[in-house]
Amino acid sequence: MIQRFLPLIVTSAVLVVGFLLCAAQFPNFASLRVVGNLLTDNAFLGITAVGMTFVILSGGIDLSVGAVIGFTTVLLAVLIEQAGWHPAAAFAAALAVSTGFGAAMGLVIHVFRMPPFIVTLAGMFIARGMGFVLTTDSIPVNHPLYGVLNDVALRFDGGGRLSLPAMLMLAVFALAVVLAHWTRFGANLYALGGNRQSAELMGVPVGRTTVLVYALSGGLAGLAGIVFSLYTGAGYSLAATGVELDTITAVVIGGTQLTGGYGYVAGTFVGVLIQGLIQTYITFDGSLSSWWTKIVIGALLFIFILLQKGLLAVWTGRGGETAEA
Amino acid sequence: MTAPSPDASPPLLAIRGLSKAFLGVQALDGVDFTLHHGEVHALLGENGAGKSTLIKTLTGVYQRDAGLVALEGREIAPRSVDEAQRLHIGTVFQEVNLLPNLSVAENLFLGRQPTRFGFVDRRAMNRRARAVLVPYGLAIDVTAPLGRFSVATQQIIAIARAVDMSAKVLILDEPTASLDAQEVAVLFTVMRTLKARGIGIVFVTHFLDQVYAVCDRITVLRNGRLVGERRTAELPRLDLVAMMLGRELEEAAHRIELGPAGGDDRAPLARFRGYGKARSVEPFDLDIRPGEVVGLAGLLGSGRTETARLVFGMDRADRGEATVDGRPVRLRDPRTAIRLGFGFCPEDRKKEGIVGELSVRENIILALQARQGWLKPLPRRRQEEIADRFIRLLDIRTPDAERPIQLLSGGNQQKALLARWLATEPRLLILDEPTRGIDVGAHAEIIRLIERLCADGMALLVVSSELEEIAAYSRRVVVLRDRRHVAELRGEEVTVERIVAAIAAEPGAKEPGAKEPGATAPGATAPGGAPR
Numbered sequence: 001m002i003q004r005f006l007p008l009i010v011t012s013a014v015l016v017v018g019f020l021l022c023a024a025q026f027p028n029f030a031s032l033r034v035v036g037n038l039l040t041d042n043a044f045l046g047i048t049a050v051g052m053t054f055v056i057l058s059g060g061i062d063l064s065v066g067a068v069i070g071f072t073t074v075l076l077a078v079l080i081e082q083a084g085w086h087p088a089a090a091f092a093a094a095l096a097v098s099t100g101f102g103a104a105m106g107l108v109i110h111v112f113r114m115p116p117f118i119v120t121l122a123g124m125f126i127a128r129g130m131g132f133v134l135t136t137d138s139i140p141v142n143h144p145l146y147g148v149l150n151d152v153a154l155r156f157d158g159g160g161r162l163s164l165p166a167m168l169m170l171a172v173f174a175l176a177v178v179l180a181h182w183t184r185f186g187a188n189l190y191a192l193g194g195n196r197q198s199a200e201l202m203g204v205p206v207g208r209t210t211v212l213v214y215a216l217s218g219g220l221a222g223l224a225g226i227v228f229s230l231y232t233g234a235g236y237s238l239a240a241t242g243v244e245l246d247t248i249t250a251v252v253i254g255g256t257q258l259t260g261g262y263g264y265v266a267g268t269f270v271g272v273l274i275q276g277l278i279q280t281y282i283t284f285d286g287s288l289s290s291w292w293t294k295i296v297i298g299a300l301l302f303i304f305i306l307l308q309k310g311l312l313a314v315w316t317g318r319g320g321e322t323a324e325a
Numbered sequence: 326m327t328a329p330s331p332d333a334s335p336p337l338l339a340i341r342g343l344s345k346a347f348l349g350v351q352a353l354d355g356v357d358f359t360l361h362h363g364e365v366h367a368l369l370g371e372n373g374a375g376k377s378t379l380i381k382t383l384t385g386v387y388q389r390d391a392g393l394v395a396l397e398g399r400e401i402a403p404r405s406v407d408e409a410q411r412l413h414i415g416t417v418f419q420e421v422n423l424l425p426n427l428s429v430a431e432n433l434f435l436g437r438q439p440t441r442f443g444f445v446d447r448r449a450m451n452r453r454a455r456a457v458l459v460p461y462g463l464a465i466d467v468t469a470p471l472g473r474f475s476v477a478t479q480q481i482i483a484i485a486r487a488v489d490m491s492a493k494v495l496i497l498d499e500p501t502a503s504l505d506a507q508e509v510a511v512l513f514t515v516m517r518t519l520k521a522r523g524i525g526i527v528f529v530t531h532f533l534d535q536v537y538a539v540c541d542r543i544t545v546l547r548n549g550r551l552v553g554e555r556r557t558a559e560l561p562r563l564d565l566v567a568m569m570l571g572r573e574l575e576e577a578a579h580r581i582e583l584g585p586a587g588g589d590d591r592a593p594l595a596r597f598r599g600y601g602k603a604r605s606v607e608p609f610d611l612d613i614r615p616g617e618v619v620g621l622a623g624l625l626g627s628g629r630t631e632t633a634r635l636v637f638g639m640d641r642a643d644r645g646e647a648t649v650d651g652r653p654v655r656l657r658d659p660r661t662a663i664r665l666g667f668g669f670c671p672e673d674r675k676k677e678g679i680v681g682e683l684s685v686r687e688n689i690i691l692a693l694q695a696r697q698g699w700l701k702p703l704p705r706r707r708q709e710e711i712a713d714r715f716i717r718l719l720d721i722r723t724p725d726a727e728r729p730i731q732l733l734s735g736g737n738q739q740k741a742l743l744a745r746w747l748a749t750e751p752r753l754l755i756l757d758e759p760t761r762g763i764d765v766g767a768h769a770e771i772i773r774l775i776e777r778l779c780a781d782g783m784a785l786l787v788v789s790s791e792l793e794e795i796a797a798y799s800r801r802v803v804v805l806r807d808r809r810h811v812a813e814l815r816g817e818e819v820t821v822e823r824i825v826a827a828i829a830a831e832p833g834a835k836e837p838g839a840k841e842p843g844a845t846a847p848g849a850t851a852p853g854g855a856p857r
Contacts, residue, residue, distance in 0.1 A: 004470070182444040187431055194424035201422045202486075203407040203436045261426035 007255030008267045010307060014300075015274050022277065026284045032160025034280065042276040043165035044069065044224040044231065044240070046269065049247040049254075050176045051217030053268045056251050057180070058213045059193040059260030060116035064105065064123035065221040066243035068098050070236070071131040072225025077139035077235025087145045095222045101127065102218015106211035120214075124244070131237035138236040141229065149230055165227040172220065176265045189213060193260025249297060250275055253304050274300065335398045337362045337525040338383075338414075338494050343392035345378055352378040354549045355392070360494060360525040365516055367536045367557070368529050369569055370546035376529055379546070380496055383527075384416045385409040396494070415487025419499040423483055425472025430454035432471050433486050457489050458482070461515055477508030481515055488519060495519060496527045501535060513539050533562060545569055591615055592651070594753055594784050597636070600645035606631040608645050609810040611803065613753060618775060618785045620799030622792060622824050628808035629788045633755050636786060637669040638662040663696055668751035670742050670759060678742045681731030685723050686712035688730045688741050693748045715744035720770060740771070747778070754778070757788045772798050792821045804828055 023030035039046075048065045055062045072094045079090040105123045109116050153161040180186040188209045191199040200206050228240060248258075254271030256263025278296050282288045338360040345353040353375045360366050370376050381387045383394065385403030394401055396412060403409035406416065423432045430451045431438075439449040454467040461481050471479060480500050487495055497516075501509050516526055516539055528540055536543060536557065543560060545552040545568045552568050560568075593612040601608035606628040613619055621629040634640045638656035647654055649665050656662055659669065671678050679688055689712045694703055703711075712726040719740040723733055730741055739759065746754055759771055775785060775798050789795045795802055802819050804812040804827040812827040814820075 178444070182447070184436070184438055184440075184445060187427070187435055187438060187445065190427055190431075191424050191435055194426035198422040198424055199435075201406050201418075202424070202432075203410065261424075 005264075007304075007307070008264055008270070011253060011255055011267055011270045011274070011304070015270050015277065018274065018277050018281075022281050022284070029280075029284065032156045032158055036156070036160045036162055036166065038273065038276045038280055039166035039169065040161075040163040040231075041279070042272050043163075043169040044228040045243065045246060045250065045275070046169040046272040047172050047224040047227060048221050048243060049250045049268045049272050050172050050265060051220035052244075052247040053176070053251050053254070053256055053263065053265050054180070054189060054213050055116070055217045056248070056256055056258060057193045057260055057263055058189045058209065059196065060109065060210075060213070061120060061248070061258075062102075062105075062123075062214065062217045062221075063117065063120040063244045064101075064127055065217065065224070065247060066240045066245075067124045067127035067131070068101060068218060068221035069225040069228055069240035069243055070238060071127045071134075072098055072222050073229045073232070073235040073239045074131040074134050074139070074237050075235070076226065076229045077141050078134050080141055080143050081139055087143050091226050094226060095219055098222025098225065099215050099219035102221070103211050103215035105218070106214030109214065110207045110210040116214075128237065134237070135235075136237060138234050140234045142233075146230060146233060150233075165231060168223070168227060172223070173265065173269050180265050185209065185212065190261055193262075195261075246275065249301050253300060255304075336360060337397060339393070339395045339398075340379075340383075341393040341395075343379065343382065343394065344390045345382055345387060346390055351549050353382070353389075356546065356549070356551045357554075358544055358551075359554070360527060362493075362525055363520050363523045364541045365520055365526045365528055365539050367540040367543045368527055368546070369536065369543060369565070370552075374546040374569075375549040376546060377498075378549075380416070380498055380527070380529065383409070384414060384496065410487070410490050410492070413491055413493040414496065415490060415492030415494070416496040416498065417480065417483045417487055417500055423471055423479055423486070425479075426470060428468050429458075429465060429471050429474070429482060430467040432482060433457055433467075433489065437490070457485055460518060461485055462511075475508070477504050477511060480504065480508075480512065484515060484519075488524065492524065494525050494527065496529075498529045499531065500528075501530055501532060509535065533565065536565075537562070594649065595636070596648045596651075598646050600635060600642050600647060602631070602635060602640055602643050605640060605808070606635065606805075607809040609803075611636075611810075613784045613786060615752070615784050616779050616782045617800045618779055618787060618798050620795040620802040620819075621786065621788045621805060622790075622795050622802050623805035623828060627805040627828075628810075629805050630757055631808065632803075632805065632810075633669070633757050633786060633788050636662075637667055637755055639669070663692075663749075666752035668692070668746035668749055668754040670739075670746055670754070670756045679730050679738050682729055684727045685716065685721065685730050685733070685741055686726040689715055689726075689744045689748055692745045696749055711748050712744075715741075715748065719744055719774060743771070743774070751783065753784045753786065755786045755788075758790065759787065792824050795819075796821045796824060 019030070028034070048069065052062055052065060075094050075097065076087070076090050079085040079093060080087055085093070101123065105116075105119050108114055109119050149164055152164040154167070155161050180189070188199070188204045191202065191204045192206060192209055192213075196206065225240075229235060232239070250271035251263070251268050252258060252271070253274055254263070254267030254269070256267060275293075275297060279290075279293050282290055282292055336359045338358070340356065340358040343353050343356045343358070344351070356375065356379060358368070358379065368376050368379065378387065382389050383403075385405045385408050388402070388404065396414070401412050403412055403414070409416070424435070427435065430447075430453075433454045434450050438445045439453065440446060441449070451467050455464075458465065458467070461484075463478065463481060463485075465474065465478070471482065474482070484495065484497070484500075500512060504512060513535075516528070520526060528536075530536060540557050542554065543557055543565065544554045545565070547569065555565075555568075591614045593614050595611075595613045597609065597611040599608040599610065609632065611619070611632075621632055623629050631640065635642050636656070638658050638661050641657060647656055654661070654665065656665075662669070680691070683691075686708055690703060690708050693711070697703065709726065715721065716723065716726060721733070721737050721740045721744065723737060730738055733741065743756075743759065756775075759775075772794060775787070779785060787795065787799065796819050799819055800816065802814045802824055803810050804814065804824055806828055814823055814827065
């Protein structure tokens with residue numbers, strides 16, 4: 001039992017120890033305000049990472065999410081500021097477009113048996129390109145609803161606030177846990193990531209699941225785009241460049257195996273928080289270059305992959321005793 | 326063990342005049358097959374006989390061209406494995422087709438999990454999983470990932486899944502191929518239990534012993550046609566083999582006169598002393614002389630394959646010494662071994678042997694080209710010559726040398742793999758299960774080939790679980806048990822009975838259904854390897 005959750009436990013321990021170290025160095029660190037900001041600042045990343053977790057669990061990958069976020073911010077800005085749409089309608093349109101975009105990629109992957117890496121790489125270029133076609137400028141969004149939505153928050157003593165993006169992210173994670181572990185769709189995802197052919201022979205609707213999981217990832221990237229748009233108050237084609245790699249990192253640090261079939265949504269949440277924690281630490285320190293974030297994340301990623309490899313070796317070593325070498 | 330009379334009730338499954346062709350090749354031609362309630366029915370035949378096609382047609386993978394399939398009198402035509410399952414036809418394939426990353430319970434209930442308010446009720450699922458496994462004598466943690474259990478346990482879980490999905494017909498497609506003796510015994514117990522519950526079982530296997538151990542009735546196919554259906558009790562083994570081969574089995578194939586070539590007087594080609602590796606195989610002594618066949622016999626997991634891997638340098642020995650042509654050598658890796666003129670045909674041809682997308686020709690010249698170095702490519706003409714020669718020599722059945730090898734049948738793939746190593750003209754060729762998954766006909770051909778090779782002075786080290794086969798061609802047989810070389814039989818002593826006796830010298834360690842060994846193991850040398 002413990003073995004199965006070991007990656008998750010280790011990741012969580014890293015988060016707790018990291019947080020305690022930060023708190024020891026900076027007395028203000030351990031406050032609701034810092035924690036609230038941590039959640040708000042990383043909301044779009046967390047929401048995207050949920051979709052990525054599902055895709056990776058199913059044995060795939062989605063490189064298009066960063067570009068979809070960027071495109072969504074541009075689409076919202078153009079619809080609201082230039083076409084005069086109400087933000088709610090623009091939000092709905094953005095979600096529909098991003099979900100449809102993901103579904104289309106899933107369909108291509110399934111029907112033509114194409115590697116997800118290539119298909120979503122193409123998707124990445126297309127989404128990024130579509131953003132530039134709409135506009136190459138950074139368009140600020142000045143609709144009053146943006147101000148209202150940015151003010152929505154649960155407030156705590158001492159200046160802590162749980163903003164709307166943070167609440168959205170927490171809700172998405174909660175729903176994702178239920179989806180992964182208490183629905184047939186979730187079981188089918190794990191099945192698909194375990195072995196596609198076996199899953200098919202066991203009656204898993206492979207095509208439907210593939211299309212759904214990329215649609216879900218696309219839709220969540222769209223939602224993350226909305227959050228990003230609220231957060232920055234602007235639409236820009238180059239927004240969220242490289243976020244697909246940050247989300248993959250969060251998923252892997254969270255203990256999900258890149259080859260699919262093993263991992264937990266909760267781990268991804270911890271992975272996102274670890275990344276956020278490092279960034280916050282560097283902000284607090286003030287003297288460190290922000291590129292240290294990348295270096296520390298890179299080192300962590302490396303360590304976690306080694307750790308997984310080691311765990312897997314221990315596992316298979318145990319199982320191997322019964323089989324002939 | 327008694328099968329119901331064929332006329333007593335409408336049969337559980339009746340197949341009449343089933344035909345199926347692929348690109349003009351008639352894979353099934355008017356085949357009849359009848360399965361009754363509560364019987365275990367063996368479906369036998371050489372590779373290419375049509376067993377796989379029959380099963381795939383039955384389970385909805387293929388659609389039949391003509392014929393009638395009726396389940397309890399109702400005609401059916403499933404279009405997918407899923408649909409076949411819903412029609413009460415469950416299948417367990419040779420490679421376990423479950424998901425190692427999911428829990429046992431999830432594997433049992435994937436796609437039909439109990440739900441409450443639309444959500445999977447994990448507690449109910451685990452409870453039901455435990456209940457489902459009780460009749461199979463499996464009291465395991467159903468929340469643990471399936472991959473942590475042995476292949477045999479996984480196989481039984483696969484059966485439990487198929488049966489629990491209300492199977493009336495259970496198709497077991499070579500379920501025993503990767504099981505050891507005890508595991509096979511457990512599987513047979515499960516099969517008998519299911520039989521008693523009235524389930525009809527179609528059992529496909531290459532092990533004739535197993536056919537006689539559990540099957541009530543036998544249907545034999547050959548070249549897509551029905552040869553006949555017999556009661557097991559009324560069909561002597563020799564007649565069965567004759568039915569499968571379509572000719573009287575040549576006695577010679579089983580009792581080969583070994584020529585004088587390769588006598589014990591020759592200087593050994595390779596000599597191993599105290600050779601071994603911790604946790605792999607105990608130190609052993611082994612001499613291999615030019616022109617002789619040395620067999621490695623033993624149960625699965627006894628250290629046969631491990632010995633072969635040490636000899637080829639795939640695993641590194643951590644004790645003992647090896648000499649080739651009298652000079653000490655260090656077998657560090659397969660490259661070293663290949664340079665010394667060794668060749669190795671692995672057991673798992675899918676994983677370690679063939680390159681499926683490449684043509685038969687490319688697969689055959691692979692090792693030769695590798696030895697020569699990729700900078701000096703063999704001229705295309707020479708490649709074709711070599712490929713054609715071996716296709717002819719080994720009777721590899723392929724329309725031409727350019728066909729992707731994955732489209733060939735298992736036996737022909739095995740022969741192409743053999744050709745790959747023969748093309749390098751090795752001095753010592755190691756064959757790990759050369760006839761696994763191969764039909765009786767190809768079997769005999771491969772055995773004949775082995776003899777011919779040795780007459781030319783090549784030495785062979787053969788690992789095989791088919792004792793009759795080993796006894797047929799080996800000049801010496803090293804018997805292994807529990808990772809230890811326990812006996813070495815030579816010349817006259819090499820008989821199935823003696824091998825079994827040596828393997829089974831300890832109680833409970835013999836193959837199921839194997840002939841009862843003699844009380845003693847005469848001729849077997851003392852455990853711990855040959856005397857120095």
